[in-house]
Amino acid sequence: MASMTSGLAPVLDIQNLTIEFPGQRVVDDVNLEVGAGEIVALIGESGSGKTLTALAILNLLPRQAHVTEGRIMLNHWPMLHLTASQRRELLGDRLAFIPQDSMRALNPMLPVGDQVGEPLVIHRSISWEAARRIAVNLLRAVHLKEPEKRIADYPHQFSGGMQQRAMIAMALALEPELIIADEPTTGLDVTVQAQVIRLLGEIRDRKGTSILFITHDLGLVSDFCDRVYVMYAGKVVEQGSVGDIFDSPRHPYTAALLAATPSALERVSELVSIAGQIPTRGEIEAGCVFAPRCPRAQPLCAEAPVESEMSPRHRVRCWYPRGPIETP
């Protein structure tokens, strides 16, 4: 596929990624690119395969899951074909991961400062003392108040938002080229969510770090991401710029998802929901995965739709895409 980012080779390039559990295809032919300094959102409901896609990049798939096809390149590193020691060298250094639940991602028995500085000790062989000094700066950069007083604290002495900041600080330690953030704001207060999102945007602006932002919350995406991939039942059904996706969603699923997102500007008497349920593993049929729930479904939808280009960087996988300015 031709590079979708402007000229430069993408930092992360996933091609034809297919992940299967025994007998079940959970991620199907996913293509995804993240350019330098770009913030890309990967949106989908639980079970859409978005997290598995991220775990495949990190080689952290559950034991039963296997990548059966595809290629994942982080710059020139083939992520699916690294030796264990090559992967150890890359992780934490060139590629950082911010997990969903920071509360459980920090070791309860170690001081936060040590954990934030640890990537430096591992990858740069600097002393613990020096690592702690850098940890103070990192924690200050993520707007933790009085970091020099907090680095000796243990995780349980931190609030949820502070723990998430600490995780972000740890991810920043070696200035990676790519940060994968898997629903980093789940379980945080709305105001804290906004702060964390702003912080990630700030990091991109300052360091030019690329970010792959995985979420099910469309509300978080619009202000801060550049491009969006929408996943449904293991497939990318639509991709485009934030403007494309939010202003003229072409795939019926994207449109339904947007319609179901409550907005502060409009008063609604009833919350909108998408009829039916996301297919469970193994239920996925041959044709369009969304057809059983799709209001526009036609007989042709029994065949798998091919991806078509709506505008230069706006692609949709649907036989009957919506018009550019239709309202949902």
Next chain:
Amino acid sequence: MSVAKRTSGWSWRRHGVTTVGAILVSLVLVAAAAAPLIVPFSPYDLDVVQMLEAPSPTHWLGTDEVGRDVLSRTLYAARISIEVALVAVGVGFGVGTFLGLVAAYFGGVIDAVVMRFMELLFSFPAILLAVVLMASLGTNILNAMIAIGIIFIPGFARLARASAMDVLGQQYIEAARVIGMSDARIMFREVLPNILAPSLVEAAVAFAYAILLESALSFLGLGAQPPEPSWGNMINTGRGFMAQAPWLGLVPGFALFLCVLGFNLLGDGMRDFLDPHMKD
């Protein structure tokens, strides 16, 4: 004692038993550490004029069959018991925890081989295994320490493996992998501190058991060798003089009883203290 002081609102009902255990353990530890300073007589000096004397103001707990002071010997014996228990529990705790951790971390064949071997060790009665090990290693106190230590390995290995399995499923282990930590670093820096609490409780209980085993081996003549005093060999000697001089066997027997009781009570108290469910 420190356990009781740390929590505010000390109550006899909650901490009484632990306190008794702590006091008994402290007494034994003080006796072991300060034996040379506090004993009234040398534990080795014979006195043929005063053989098998009943307790008196000079010899508070009487004398044995060659005129040695029973109190002095009983206090000195605490040293051997504590030494043996320390080394044995150290060996069991160290090797067992390491093996359990490695088995849990790598799983698969390594796990199966290590744990089946642990079960093999487990299947022998402790005292029989100790006697066999002593017979093959040779009878001296160092070998007694090692033999008792080997008996403890499977218990600590199982405990460490079970806790490590639980910890390895935690998200912070995944997070550690994601920053590129090596296997050894994950095992010893991330997992180990999180599995120590239950093993420490087990160590206190194992300590009591080690003292009992050492006494049993010494009783059988496989542990501390005369004239070195040990509760075990003193009880064995006292057995022969039960009618004429019951204090000979009763005094070290009672010392052994209080010591083992103390460590058991302390272990129970530690378990309650470390178990979050027991906190308010």
